[in-house]
Amino acid sequence: MRARQLFRLAARAELVTWTVLLLGPPWTWSVQP
Structure with a gap:
């Protein structure tokens, strides 16, 4: 359930x-400059 959220957070990091x-x-x- 939270795998997608964790994956999104990892990708952003x-x-x-x-x-x-x-x-x-x-x-x-x-x-x-």
Whole structure:
């Protein structure tokens, strides 16, 4: 029953992880030109 919800949460966490790894932390975006 909760498998889909857990999967969605895991997928979102993975997306955030890859975004931070590729682009850097969000708080550095405004610093970069």
